[in-house]
Amino acid sequence: MATSHLEYNEKTSATEVASxxxxxxRDKNVVITGVGPNSLGEALALAIGSQKPRNLILASRTKAKVQEVAAKVQDLSxxxxxxxxxxxxxxxxxxxxxxxxxxxxxxxxxxxxNNAGMMVLERETTDEGIEVQFGTNHVGHFLFTNLLIPQLKNAAKVSGPGSTRIINVTSAGHRLSPVRFSDYNLEGKDVPIDERPPDGLxxxxxxxxxxxxxxxxxxxxxxxxxxxxVYLSQHMASSGIVSYGVHPGSIWTGLSRGLDDIGYETMSKTSSFWKNADQGAATMLVAAYDPALKAVSDPSEVYLSDCQFAKTAPHAVNMDSAERLFxxxxxxxxxxxxL
Incomplete structure (x- = not known):
């Protein structure tokens, strides 16, 4: 599978893609999580809002912040x-x-x-006692998405196959660790070899x-x-719904607010090109709206980076692991x- 704009790359902007x-x-109903000022969520909202969707629902933890972005989009459209x-x-x-x-x-x-995300270096937990990054970045979006499946299926009934989409914002950081099914709260339990970080870190x-x-x-x-x-792409296709995972690229956002000096130094060495928010949001819009992207038969074809398809670590596209995680x-x- 290929995108319809092979010329798009890390410098392409969400504004350009939306246009x-x-x-x-136009006339679509869109939900975006993780929307606040000076964020990827704001860049997404502004780019999508510029093209006259029918309803744009912006979700975030802080009411005042999400309302600030909503006001900007309302002025724009x-x-x-x-x-x-x-x-x-x-x-x-x-x-x-x-x-x-x-x-x-x-x-x-x-x-x-599903754009919201967080990164912290010290242990925190969700209200339910789940390690906060797993609990927020995945479990929270898992619950949120599944609760909205009826609305997504309603959309798919009136749109062509593949027009209704679930976009999950991930990261190249997935290469650091498989899902630790035996110790997902990272409590020091022994885990099997296939759940351990790759060698050489x-x-x-x-x-x-x-x-x-x-x-x-x-x-x-x-x-x-x-x-x-991967799970959604395999189980929702019959309903006309597709899903893609997106790495936004290297961009300094509020996600990095929990890093210490060593963390900042480590992050700064991970890329030779740092995107602005508009560029960081571009790949999400390719995944969400490029008509060349349809149902996915191969589980490994769900990941995009720099506006094109890219390869993941093998542990991230294993169908057995996807079933187990669900x-x-x-x-x-x-x-x-x-589903």
Missing amino acids: AFASHI PETSVEAVVLNLASQKSIHEAASKIQSLADRVDTLI PPMFSTTAEGYNGWLAYGQSKTANILFT HLSEKLVGIKFA
Whole structure:
């Protein structure tokens, strides 16, 4: 599979992509998580908002911040209905409330962009006691997405196959760790070889005596984003819904607010090209609206970077792991979902 714009690359902007796919955005209902000022979420909202979607629902943990972005988009596109929804992905109660609010606002969702994410170096947990990066970046979005499946299916019924899409924002950081099914809270339990980090990582990626390493926890959560995408791509195609995982590229965002000096130094060495927010949001829009992207038969073809398809670490596209993660996630949210 290939995109329809092979000339797009790391320098392409979301504004440019939205303009190119304007007819696929117009009159659609769009939900974006992780929307705040000076963020990838804001860049996504502004780019999509510029092409007259019918409803743009922006979700974030902080009401004032998401309302600030909503006001900007409303000024840009007065004919679009723009709604701000409070969503704390570290609280399953908040996720249920946000999903219920969205269900009352729109009977269908054409595009869901799970953009929110966090990275911390010290152990934190969600309201339910799950390690906070796994719990927020994956489990929170897992619950949120599944609660909106009826709205996504409604959209797919009135759109062509492959037009309704779920975009999960992941990271090249998925290469740091598989999902640690035996120790997803990183509590120091012994894990089998296939759940351990790859060989050759620097000492800073080693777990502590208590079992925790923020980098590995982040890597696990980003692998989970891709495995969830793999599961959705295989199980939702019959409903006309497709899913893609996206690495935005190297960009300094609020995601890095939890890093210490060593963390900043490490991050600064990971790329020779640092994107602005508009460039960072571009690949999400390719994944969300490029008509060349349809149902995925090969689980390895779900990942995009720099506006083109890219390869993942093998542990991120293993179908058995995707199935196992889905059922673990159901257990962690206390609900069985029939897709």
